[in-house]
Amino acid sequence: KLKNTxxxxxxxxxxxxxxxxTQATILKDHYNLxxxxxxxxxxxxxxxxxxxxxLAKAYMDKGQLVPDTVTIDMLKAEVRQASxxxxxxxxxxxxxxxxxxxxxxxxxxEGTQVSAMIALEVDDEILVQRLLERGKTSGRPDDANExxxxxxxxxxxxxxxxxxxxxxxxNKYFGINGVGTIQEITNRLKEVIDQLV
Ligand code: AP5
Numbered sequence: 001k002l003k004n005t006x007x008x009x010x011x012x013x014x015x016x017x018x019x020x021x022t023q024a025t026i027l028k029d030h031y032n033l034x035x036x037x038x039x040x041x042x043x044x045x046x047x048x049x050x051x052x053x054x055l056a057k058a059y060m061d062k063g064q065l066v067p068d069t070v071t072i073d074m075l076k077a078e079v080r081q082a083s084x085x086x087x088x089x090x091x092x093x094x095x096x097x098x099x100x101x102x103x104x105x106x107x108x109x110e111g112t113q114v115s116a117m118i119a120l121e122v123d124d125e126i127l128v129q130r131l132l133e134r135g136k137t138s139g140r141p142d143d144a145n146e147x148x149x150x151x152x153x154x155x156x157x158x159x160x161x162x163x164x165x166x167x168x169x170x171n172k173y174f175g176i177n178g179v180g181t182i183q184e185i186t187n188r189l190k191e192v193i194d195q196l197v
Pocket of ligand 1 (some may be wrong): 017019023060061064071094130134142178179185
């Protein structure tokens with residue numbers, strides 16, 4: 001079991017390009033939380049040519065989700081490896097109902113739970129522009145062309161957006177405007193998080 005059961009565990013939510021990674025990097029230092037980005041873990045495995053990386057790449061390059069079982073096992077391993085902090089920021093996980101259920105069960109077993117899901121709300125056309133811009137320098141194959149970017153957004157609406165209902169039912173959902181300067185959005189997030197910690 002995780003030693004610290006009074007943790008703040010945040011799910012940072014939103015479509016591709018909403019700013020999850022950007023904000024998680026700022027918030028993890030401010031609140032001493034461990035940032036777990038499933039996308040980053042997959043990219044690390046791709047770079048190191050692991051079996052997991054080879055499997056994930058086939059899905060990621062097409063803008064599809066990596067299968068749940070693989071993703072859930074990986075997430076659990078990341079949580080178990082983490083050194084003690086005040087909790088976790090999950091970025092890019094959960095992305096399906098099966099993943100949300102698995103996370104709930106797993107955290108319960110560990111003696112803790114998700115504190116809140118905070119969603120960054122950004123219009124699709126702004127997402128596409130941000131990701132096309134990032135694609136120029138990031139080297140991310142899934143940012144390289146507009147078709148794949150739009151496919152990722154479509155997958156988000158088809159498989160992931162429903163999770164809003166999952167956390168609404170538990171009174172854990174908070175939506176904030178994800179358009180503005182990075183600092184403005186950080187401040188909006190802190191307003192929500194400060195009420196939870
Ligand atoms: P993942 O790595 O999670 O990517 P994503 O969800 O597509 O999100 P992004 O990293 O593109 O966007 P972000 O919201 O983090 O925004 P960011 O801060 O970078 O997933 C990639 C793939 O991995 C998936 O497609 C899937 O195949 C697989 N995968 C991952 N998790 C999985 C799971 N749980 N299950 C199954 N498969 C999974 O910002 C975007 C850009 O905008 C940046 O250039 C940034 O500088 C800029 N920006 C940020 N904030 C602002 C702002 N306020 N104003 C202007 N620009 C801004």
